[in-house]
Amino acid sequence: MKIFSKVLNYYQKKFGQYPFSDFKIVETERRGGYAPPGQFLLSSQLIDNLDDIGIFTIVHEVAHQWFPHSKMFFPDYFLNESFAQYAAFAYSDFIGITQKENNSLKKKILFMDFGLDGTYNELERVKDHIVYEEKPLSDISLADGRLYQWAAYYKGFYFLRSLATEVGRDTFDLVIRKIIEDKNLNPISADEFVNSLEKMSGKKLKYQITDWLNTNKTLDYELSDFSSVKLPNGDYKTTIYIKNRGEITVPFEILATSKSGEKFTGKVNDFVSNGASFEFITPEEVMKTEIDPDWYLLDADRTNNYYPRKNKISFLYSNYSVTGDQYFYYPSFTFGQRDKVRLGLWATNIYPVLPEMLKRNIVPVEWRAGLFYGFGTKRIGYKLDLKTIISVPSYRWEAGLNLSNFRGSENYSAFINYNFEKDENHFKHNIVNVSINRDQIYDIAYYDSKDYEKGSNSTLLFDWDRLLNKEKEHFNIKIGQRVFGSNYPYSKITMELENLFPVLNRWFHFRIFGGIVRGNSPQQEAVYLSGSVRPTSFAYWFVDPDTKISTQENLHTKGDANLRGYLGQHLKGKNGVGVNFEIPVPGLSMINLFSDIGNVWDKKFGILKYGFGLGFDLKYIRIDFPFYINKPMKNEKAFAFRWLLELSF
Known part of the structure; x- marks a missing residue:
């Protein structure tokens, strides 16, 4: 009452x-x-x-x-x-x-x-x-x-x-x-x-x-920058710059917070050419600002309403190669919009207080377990990798399980490998892999819906991978079946060849790719033009795990036709080919000129696409600038500034 x-x-x-x-x-x-x-x-x-x-x-x-x-x-x-x-x-x-x-x-x-x-x-x-x-x-x-x-x-x-x-x-x-x-x-x-x-x-x-x-227009304000200067009287003048990324323009409030935490508010009424600015005069320097702090407007993207931007980088340190009785555990810290702090506990090869005799007789299982907890999302995720060497008929055999549930997907696989040769320290391996996989995306919001679709995908995979220094051959057959709740019967064959003529590697590197898909496959199994649709595991750890990741944009994963200049177009098909050339700059091996040629298509090949640009290979991080493509999007120029970041640990 x-x-x-x-x-x-x-x-x-x-x-x-x-x-x-x-x-x-x-x-x-x-x-x-x-x-x-x-x-x-x-x-x-x-x-x-x-x-x-x-x-x-x-x-x-x-x-x-x-x-x-x-x-x-x-x-x-x-x-x-x-x-x-x-x-x-x-x-x-x-x-x-x-x-x-x-x-x-x-x-x-x-x-x-x-x-x-x-x-x-x-x-x-x-x-x-x-x-x-x-x-x-x-x-x-x-x-x-x-x-x-x-x-x-x-x-x-x-x-x-x-x-x-x-x-x-x-x-x-x-x-x-x-x-x-x-x-x-x-x-x-x-x-x-x-x-x-x-x-x-x-x-x-x-x-x-x-x-x-009366329309489906959207509102999207971006707080793009701010500058602060000290005035002769000791006060600070802070100028805040706003861009209108949407189609609706209405007045809005803006908040500035000083070094001591004091808050100042103002109101922006007008835009000129989709831009606006606002000035605060404050006794202290302004450290951060926010558009529409009380959430009064239906802003389509609030991630750009803050300045400075909230960092979305997380760091995870772990080690696959722990031996003996050692165990490692490390936290993963995510500074982002959602989790604020995400803790990941990783453990590797733990044999707790077992008698020495028992340790010597148990199956030599190498295992790695991860448990994630986000203090903001209050979500729990996990990942477990198990692998053992099978001594019969020889130590060349490996078998294992991979289980995970995080970022809106469940992934389960059982595999068996045969190692004709394996010396990872000298970049050599020759491995055949057979696996049974079940991947289910149950929350599509973590993925770009232009590249992924919700559902369960059960597959039988045959994979051959040979690496000798920079020479590489990779052949993959994937067969999807209507089992374990899956609705995707299809087959997919891909082939990838790199640097087949080592004598030429001194002057240039090249890669050839071909792929076909037949049947009813989920769209993430199509052949993509600009690169692989699947992020590397490092992309998950080093980019905020709770934000949408698309490798068809600026975060790149090498794969498929790999025409790097076509980022943002999300082009895919049931067939695809690609040829990639890279020529290192003499005396500056970290810098190279590259050219990509290929296409993806469903029924008709269409127009051959190509592009070229400049790349910087920093060993673990690669940055490419594909400044020319022959088939740009409608509002895009053939010559334009484009960039991609690839994590290649």
Whole structure:
């Protein structure tokens, strides 16, 4: 009763008199809350375990006594839910529960229907949900199910918040109160509501209806840079630069934080040529800034709302070659938007306090286990690799298991190898591998949907790999079957040859690739033009493991046709060929000129593609600048600045 009393008093001051003579609180077994006129139906579970989310639910339902029961939005009916969401956030801000723990409640509520727990800033995953919808809000009705939910609780809510940001929140609330008290205006449309705001504020606001309700345009502000200079009087002038990466332009607030933690806020109203700037004069130097700190706008990509950018590099140190009774464990630290700190505990070849006789007689298993825990995401992942040498008929045989579950996928494989030759210290091996694999992607948000698709893929793999110094032959056959829940019957054959004529390696290196795919395969098994679609294991450890990784962009993995200049195009097909040449610069072996030629296609070969550029091989890190390609994208030039980073540990 206390909560209801406080909420009613707050809303009456904000939006006018409660429209009914009494109200009833009804306990039900129905999930969540529901608000007929003058009544509040709440689940017994919510009442018995009342937390901040429960309070927000009550506050949301109470707001429905004003919209739609006192004044109804129509035909834009979804705005009745949007208003209740707006009012509930206003009250939650008033009592301070949305500011607790770095806005965690706000994030939890905003992301609830995306299947996220809201205790962390899972920005990259949310981006996929909120950017592109099937149709504009003005075309959505109750019959659209989930889309109606999106319109009512999210985009419509942000439409109201965007209006409130532009006219000022006090003016916005006053207009709502006047509309509710106007008995001649019922129902009210979005156009009529915006007309009232225009009269009260003197601002032109119709563009917000066009952008938010009648189109699928997106808003994406990027805080691109800031500069700070000390003035003669000892103060600091900080200039903040903002770019508009989207199609919607609305006013927004900006936050600057000084060295001592003091916060300063400002408001940006206009853009010029998709750019804007704002100046702060502060007694101390500004250390960081943020666009829309209170999350008032539906920004499609909040990862670029901060400056300086939050680092997404993690470091993991471990060792596959531990011998005897040693064991190693090392933490992996991730500094990123989501986990803040991710701890990974790796252990290798541990034989705990076993008698010496027993140690000598157990199977010589080399094993490596990893357990990850993210303090921000509160997610647990694991990876376990087991390998043993089989002494019968010879020590050339190896068998093992690989199990893992992290980054939205489960991967299980059992393998057996035969080593014709193996001397990794001198870059020599000749290995045949046969394995049974089951890979399942259950959370596509970790992957680029242009390259991957959700589902289970069960395969039988035959792989031959020969390496002699820089000379390499690699032949791979993969057969997918409808077993273990998989729906992909297909076959894939690839061949890769490198530096077959060692006598020529002094002057140039070359690589030849060919691949074909037949049957119904997942798109990650296609042949890709710009490089392999699969990141190396090092890409997972050195790039924030909880952000989306695409090797078809700037993070490159050598493989497939490997036409490096075609990054960003995500071109793939059922057939592919590629030839790659590299010519080291005399006297500067770390620098080389390269040229790539090839294509990928489904039925017709089409136009041969090629490109060339300059590469820097720093042993463990390679950076390529493919400055020319013959078939650029529509808005791309043939000669352009492009770059790729490859981790080649």
